[in-house]
Amino acid sequence: MxxxxxxxxxxxxxxxxxxxxxxxxxxxxxxxxxxxxxxxxxxxxxxxxxxxxxxxxxxxxxxxxxxxxxxxxxxVEGISRACSHQIVRHRIASYSQQSQRYVAENDMDFIIPPAIRRIPEARERFEKFMEEVGSAYRDLREILVAAGRESKANEDARFVLPQAAExxxxxxxxxxxxxxxxxxxxxxxxxxxxxxxxxxxxxxxxxxxxxxxxxxGARCEQLGYCPEADRFACGRYPTLKELTGQK
Structure with a gap:
């Protein structure tokens, strides 16, 4: 994996x-x-x-x-299922996504968040869990196939797959x-x-x-100011409130 x-x-x-x-x-x-x-x-x-x-x-x-x-x-490849769930919220678009029903995930690729990658103990625990998930998926799939669910094994076993799955x-x-x-x-x-x-x-x-x-690009680049509320602004551009001197 x-x-x-x-x-x-x-x-x-x-x-x-x-x-x-x-x-x-x-x-x-x-x-x-x-x-x-x-x-x-x-x-x-x-x-x-x-x-x-x-x-x-x-x-x-x-x-x-x-x-x-x-x-x-x-x-696009190399994105997580978590990311794809954000993308498909943009509704005026067409999407064709790799199916976990028809594509077996025996050797599941995955995405590691940078914050986890930077911390050795966090990365170690994350990768260990990915191994556990992969093992559980393969075991479940084999059990389901043996029980006569061969054509449906993927779609049932996929319920253990994480959002990190590529x-x-x-x-x-x-x-x-x-x-x-x-x-x-x-x-x-x-x-x-x-x-x-x-x-x-x-x-x-x-x-x-x-x-x-x-x-x-980001909306602020077109406007010349951050359209977000002050508490959400990243500081790259002044907020409209800051720009106009509002209190």
Missing amino acids: PEKKLRVELLTMTPDALELTYAAFRQCYHAGFVADMWPRLLNGDIEKEKQAEFVSKVLESGHDSPIEHVSFTFA TKIVITMNCRSLMHFFNLRCCQRAQWEVRAMAHLMLEKCKESFPAIFRHG
């Missing part, structure tokens, strides 16, 4: 993402039909730099619904959902594991679609 490391890969994104976003934004302010403009966009008659500048300026105004037309699909997941989100995801999960208040994953996703989004995702 080895410890698993985080890995995030961008599988695909909507083709012609900049052109599509530009066309969607333009349709909101253009008297004509953007389908007539579309061939010119694909042919490069309107420079990509001008398209990106237009998209970025409109986005800064707070008008962001047209970016929903573009989506990104990621493959999982793999495919995630698809549109750009607007991703921006919201990054607002929340790149924040210092986010749990360490989902925050690390969000930052890796954001890096790939910035590389692939900078016109949109140069604005991405």
Whole structure:
């Protein structure tokens, strides 16, 4: 049962993402039909730099619904079941997660929280428990198979598996959902594991679609202040209360 490391890969994104976003934004302010403009966009008659500048300026105004037309699909491994439960709370998205019903966990990989990893006695106890869980899972699975539950052994034995169990997941989100995801999960208040994953996703989004995702990240980076209550602020940015001198 080895410890698993985080890995995030961008599988695909909507083709012609900049052109599509530009066309969607333009349709909101253009008297004509953007389908007539579309061939010119694909042919490069309107420079990509001008398209990106237009998209970025409109986005800064707070008008962001047209970016929903573009989506990104990621493959993620090396996260815990605890982390995946946080991810799937973002509802405007699609998920395909590795099933513990159909995939046997005889050699379960796991995730160790950094705070536990840093303390030798905590890590020793954690890893010992992972071994105990793995042994219990294998024993239960063998007992169930012997009792005639072979096709259902995985789904019954998995009840002893911990939240630390490693999982793999495919995630698809549109750009607007991703921006919201990054607002929340790149924040210092986010749990360490989902925050690390969000930052890796954001890096790939910035590389692939900078016109949109140069604005991405924790909410405070866009606002210039921390929108959290004083007791939750990490100190990276002043709170709105501090900024305005409110008491």
